[in-house]
Amino acid sequence: MYLSKCIRFCLQQTARTVSKESPLWKRYSTAAVQPKIDTSFVGALKTIVGDANVSTADAIREQHGHDESHHAVAMPDVVVFAESVDHVSKVSKLCNDTKVPLIPFGSGTGLEGGVNALQGGVCLDVTKMDQIVQVNAEDFDCTVQPGVMRLGLNNYLRDTGLWFPIDPGADASVCGMCATSASGTNAVKYGTMRENVLNLQVVLPDGRVIDTAGRGRRTKKTSAGYNLTNLFLGSEGTLGTITEATVRLYGIPEKTISAVCHFNEVSEAVDTVVQILQCGIPMAKLEFLDDSAIDCFNRFCKYDMTVAHSLFLEFHGPAYGLEDQFQSVKELIEMNNGFGLKQASDADERNRLWKARHEMVWACTARIPGSKPYSTDVCVPITNLPEIITKTKQMVVEADVIGPMVGHVGDGNFHIFFPCDHSDTETFKKIKDISHKMAVMAMELNGTCTGEHGIGIGKRDLLVAEVGEETLGAMKQIKETFDPNNIMNPGKVFF
Numbered sequence: 001m002y003l004s005k006c007i008r009f010c011l012q013q014t015a016r017t018v019s020k021e022s023p024l025w026k027r028y029s030t031a032a033v034q035p036k037i038d039t040s041f042v043g044a045l046k047t048i049v050g051d052a053n054v055s056t057a058d059a060i061r062e063q064h065g066h067d068e069s070h071h072a073v074a075m076p077d078v079v080v081f082a083e084s085v086d087h088v089s090k091v092s093k094l095c096n097d098t099k100v101p102l103i104p105f106g107s108g109t110g111l112e113g114g115v116n117a118l119q120g121g122v123c124l125d126v127t128k129m130d131q132i133v134q135v136n137a138e139d140f141d142c143t144v145q146p147g148v149m150r151l152g153l154n155n156y157l158r159d160t161g162l163w164f165p166i167d168p169g170a171d172a173s174v175c176g177m178c179a180t181s182a183s184g185t186n187a188v189k190y191g192t193m194r195e196n197v198l199n200l201q202v203v204l205p206d207g208r209v210i211d212t213a214g215r216g217r218r219t220k221k222t223s224a225g226y227n228l229t230n231l232f233l234g235s236e237g238t239l240g241t242i243t244e245a246t247v248r249l250y251g252i253p254e255k256t257i258s259a260v261c262h263f264n265e266v267s268e269a270v271d272t273v274v275q276i277l278q279c280g281i282p283m284a285k286l287e288f289l290d291d292s293a294i295d296c297f298n299r300f301c302k303y304d305m306t307v308a309h310s311l312f313l314e315f316h317g318p319a320y321g322l323e324d325q326f327q328s329v330k331e332l333i334e335m336n337n338g339f340g341l342k343q344a345s346d347a348d349e350r351n352r353l354w355k356a357r358h359e360m361v362w363a364c365t366a367r368i369p370g371s372k373p374y375s376t377d378v379c380v381p382i383t384n385l386p387e388i389i390t391k392t393k394q395m396v397v398e399a400d401v402i403g404p405m406v407g408h409v410g411d412g413n414f415h416i417f418f419p420c421d422h423s424d425t426e427t428f429k430k431i432k433d434i435s436h437k438m439a440v441m442a443m444e445l446n447g448t449c450t451g452e453h454g455i456g457i458g459k460r461d462l463l464v465a466e467v468g469e470e471t472l473g474a475m476k477q478i479k480e481t482f483d484p485n486n487i488m489n490p491g492k493v494f495f
């Protein structure tokens, strides 16, 4: 109750501080940066990266002014394609000296408007820096440039018997995944980006190049000084541009078992998840799709999957013992009235079983033609999951909106996916209301308003409620230290 009061108070405070009259707005928003983008500035960019790597064409600017989310497009004034760290460094210094906003662009798959150029400026596209710098197969790590995509990396690694397991669904850039602290379906077993990055090379706004753990360091453990690596994970392009990431790799599991089962009650599915985790069964994936999500999938893919709350499970490991793990889970499913359990080990069969999960985003978007994803992203301690999921589901039903639920429930993280069409103002208002209430509820249950998508534009007002005024102040001090001119992705994370 006390916590709840605190959160409401903080939200009221935030609502006040985000007013354009407020000092906070002035410090971190439009007043801090006055873009001076004229022909001589564009000429200076061309001198650094070459004429062919600078574009002011509308189509290119539009393409770089949005991600996959519902947030309105905000185009940069100019798009620069960097080909080297030196390019990134010199462009950063130029922007810093002239106080022009600089927005790093990975692959634009973000879901919180992270690349939208709220104040114009330079979009720094790093996709041409696409080398896999080093693979240390026997040490289970590799170093990649920012244009390396996760699927490309895994194709490259296949012959080594290793893989990089963090899987946000989309084929994102590995450094973009660092910038948003991404996770996705495999986090139950392998953790998130936070547990899997050993070192980052970062270009600071003034052009300095640093390695967060020291040049060439790639140990699993270190106690050497402040953890700058973790500081940049989830920094969403607001502190510097990541130009290299050293990440952990894992052996491709000898055997994989996939399974799907159904429940009549949300609580039965969620109880099963909690019990599986409490039994210490080392699941690789534990995902939840509610009946509405399965319905979207059936319509989209012309399938006839049972329309019920469903768990999607995956087991990774040596062949020996994996079947035993599956049997233990089967017992728990049965104990909680689960039905229709199907399992597969063959790759094609496994993909077929899991198709509903993989097609989810497109299946839900297709429910409202022309819509874009408005996704909530709350995460709570696992024992609080039944309460928040049940209450959220009630809100969606009462509001009478399309809001399928999909969750990385093994991590306590889930999304309501609202296909969003801004022109339908009445529905949009309902969506925003549910989204806000979910975030407040998650915080009251010791959770977070974003488990994996980041703050971006959409959750800036929730950050203060989540971390408190003092902590937010400390975050801002860090921002000022690294980026005193507020050129790095201004208007993101903070107002």
Ligand SMILES: Cc1cc2c(cc1C)N(C[C@H](O)[C@H](O)[C@H](O)COP(=O)(O)OP(=O)(O)OC[C@H]1O[C@@H](n3cnc4c(N)ncnc43)[C@H](O)[C@@H]1O)c1[nH]c(=O)[nH]c(=O)c1N2
Pocket: 067, 068, 103, 104, 105, 106, 107, 108, 109, 110, 111, 113, 114, 115, 126, 146, 167, 168, 169, 170, 171, 172, 173, 174, 175, 176, 177, 178, 179, 180, 181, 182, 183, 184, 185, 236, 237, 238, 240, 241, 242, 243, 361, 452, 453, 489, 492
């Ligand atoms: C269909 C689908 C499904 C999912 C998701 C997306 C989509 C389209 N996502 C979200 C998304 O894939 C995730 O946020 C990625 O980490 C974004 O990587 P991009 O390379 O696309 O970054 P993108 O270009 O979108 O940028 C995102 C942010 O990072 C910054 N940035 C990018 N590259 C940078 C660099 N080199 N240096 C500094 N800053 C940089 C940008 O400035 C921006 O603020 C997700 N995510 C997740 O965690 N779990 C999930 O389950 C899913 N599921």
Ligand SMILES: CC(C)CC(=O)C(=O)O
Pocket: 111, 169, 184, 360, 361, 373, 375, 406, 415, 416, 417
């Ligand atoms: C649009 C989101 C619901 C995507 C996502 O994070 C997911 O599918 O897990």
Ligand SMILES: [Mn+2]
Pocket: 184, 408, 415, 452
């Ligand atoms: Mn997700």
